[in-house]
Amino acid sequence: MKKPYLTYALSAEGKLVHIDSVANGKECGCFCTYCGEPLQAKQGAKRKHHFSHLSGTECEAAYESMLHLLAKEKIQEAFYNRTSLYMEFEYTSFCNQDKCIFMSHSRRCSNKEKRRIDIKEWYDSCEQEISYDNIRRRSDLKFFSKEFPERKPIYIEFCVTHASDEAKLHSGNKIIEILIEDEDSISSLIESGLVEKSKTVGEEWEGRKIKIVAFYGFKTKDYNNSNINESVWLTRCAFMPSGKIYLSNEHCNCKQIKRKDHRALCEVVFSAHNRYEAYNYAYTICSQKYHISNCNSCRNFVTVSSWFDAPYKMCKMYKSLQLHLEDFRTTGSFDTSRAKKCRFYSQVNVILDDTVEYFII
Incomplete structure (x- = not known):
């Protein structure tokens, strides 16, 4: 793959200059931003104007080095010359109910929003190659406030081929790491701002995501949303x-769950979809709470099923109680509250699973 043209170089004074701002040929007096060798300006009519090494051997890292220096120059210029320079990242505000029974194991309810901040409203200075406050590293750019020196600065790291080391990114400093791919990406940063984004490299179903603009050390979430x-x-x-x-399934607003049947002693609410599981748990919970006997919580009240009949519940002691089997086969025909006076009542000792969540209203 053909390397992109060098359109910027260092002048004899060490300033970054564009190809069209210097003399043509060897008289340009420019040097490679990476190896420091003399360059010549090629300002012909056929090809794009560019610099090349006088030695004839092109420097492998020259283009990457040029982009790196250009990004620092252009962003610093934009900071001082434009009325505003924005940064934008995604902010997530999570629900403040950390023990909500409706919260799934993998997801906590949240709202997401894009936060767009004008850097110039918070900082009045931007300098290149400034050391970090707490680690022995240098940053490409540093936004800071001379008026409010206690304000935590923002450091900018540009990467062309190599990302910043993890120790730097996770040092606790506010860092924006920016991948620079070409001159257009630098122009886009100035026009659109330092906007958090990523892209997929390779095929969509098997590609990997790489960060174009990433934020480290910023507050990007909270857990206080009521x-x-x-x-x-x-x-x-x-x-x-x-x-x-009496059991029912329904959709309900999580902040508006109230008692529905005021005849009830209480209502037990589960997030579970399993009606049978909820039914059995509710009987155990309520029997222990109110000490009210009911056939459904008796060990003698069992489910019977056969190949020719629908499943139904019956009492194993029905003969001793002089009951008829037909009394149980019709749903709702048997009064399970008679357990209060039944001499055979024996409550099932159900051990509640700690993972089943519920609340009582």
């Missing part, structure tokens, strides 16, 4: 004075 609310799917179990439980 305004987030979402529609959640819940299982509600209403526990009646009779010991019966």
Whole structure:
């Protein structure tokens, strides 16, 4: 692949100059930004104007070095010459309820927004090659405030082929690392601002993401959002004075979950979708809380299923209680609250799984 043309070089005074601002040929008096060798200016009519090494051997790192110096020059110029210079990154505000039962194991409810900040509103100075305050490294650029010296500065790191080392990026300083690919990417930074972004290299399904503009050491999230609310799917179990439980599934706003049936002693709300699991747990919870007997929490009340009939629950002691089997086969026909006076009642000792979350209202 043909290397891009060198369009900038160092003058005899050490300033970065453009190809069209110097004399043609050897008289340009310019030097390579990387190796320091003399260059000649080629300002012909056929090809793009560019510099080349007088020795005839092109320096491998010359273009990358030129981009690096150019980025520092152009961003510093933009800071001092433009009315504003923006930076923009994604800010995530998480729900302040850290024990919400509706929070999935992999996701906490949050709001995301783009925060766009004018750097010039906070900083009045920009210098090149300034050391970090707390590590023995030099930054490409440093934004700082002379008026408010206690204000934490922002450091800029430009990378063309090699990213900054991890120790620097995670040193606790506010750092914006910027990948420079060509001169156009530098122009884009000035026009659009230092906007957080990335791109996928390679095929979409197997490529890797690389960061074009990345922010380190900035506050990009909080856990104090009390305004987030979402529609959640819940299982509600209403526990009646009779010991019966009425179960329903519904969507509800997570911040507006209230008692629905005021006849109930309480309502147990689960985030679980498993109605059978919620039903059994609710009976155990309510039986322990109110000490009300119900057939559904008795070890003698079991589920019966056969190949010719739908599953139903029945009492194993029905003969001793002089009950008929048909009393159990019709859903809702058997009064499970009779357990209060049943001599065979024996509560099931259910051990509640700690991972099942619920609350009582």
